[in-house]
Amino acid sequence: MTTVTMTVNGREVSGEAEPRMLLAHFLREGQRLTGTHLGCDTSQCGACVVHVDGRAVKSCTMLAVEAEGAEVRTIEGMANQDGSLSVIQQAFQDHHGLQCGFCTAGMVMSAAALLADNPKPDEREIREYLEGNICRCTGYHNIVKAIMAASGQDVSAMAAE
Structure with missing residues (x-):
């Protein structure tokens, strides 16, 4: 297991991840950010798109360890500061x-x-x-x-x- 640290939706988070753990699983299971959906695990459907350092990424094709130190934004981070919809x-x-x-x-x-x-x-x-x-x-x-x-x-x- 490896400790992975990144900033998710403006908050620094750390968690344990196997080197082969996908970013989608790290977010869903480790951070309980279940808005990132897994539809195919093959990069075909786009249900798992998140932003990593400002770029749209299919999180089922990126390892959590590859996001070490990155800024990650999920659907949970899209709302306005007051909680209203973007x-x-x-x-x-x-x-x-x-x-x-x-x-x-x-x-x-x-x-x-x-x-x-x-x-x-x-x-x-x-x-x-x-x-x-x-x-x-x-x-x-x-x-x-x-x-x-x-x-x-x-x-x-x-x-x-």
Whole structure:
């Protein structure tokens, strides 16, 4: 076992990890941050996306020991300081960008990374960026609409689906 220390959602945490332990398991089991979901363990679904040093990472493909000393942000760290939903989270709620919710954390984390890199993406750019995230419920239309709304774009002309 190895002691791993990182900053998670602004708080320094340490925990024991086997060298082969995935970051997703370290966060879920060791830190009880269960918003990071495991859907495939093969980097296909995107439900486990977190930010590591500001970059979107599929935490099922990164070892916990690789995050030693890193700044990690999970869905639990996305809310505003007062506990209210972030702009992206609120847009997902307002525009029905979720159904069962299993993929939502990864979608929100991916959306935040996209908007950090491209503050006003168009529909094509959003769809291309989300290729690594799978949603089995929504058909993606309302997810795209929510991300466009979170970026401050007018989505009133986009039909609801």
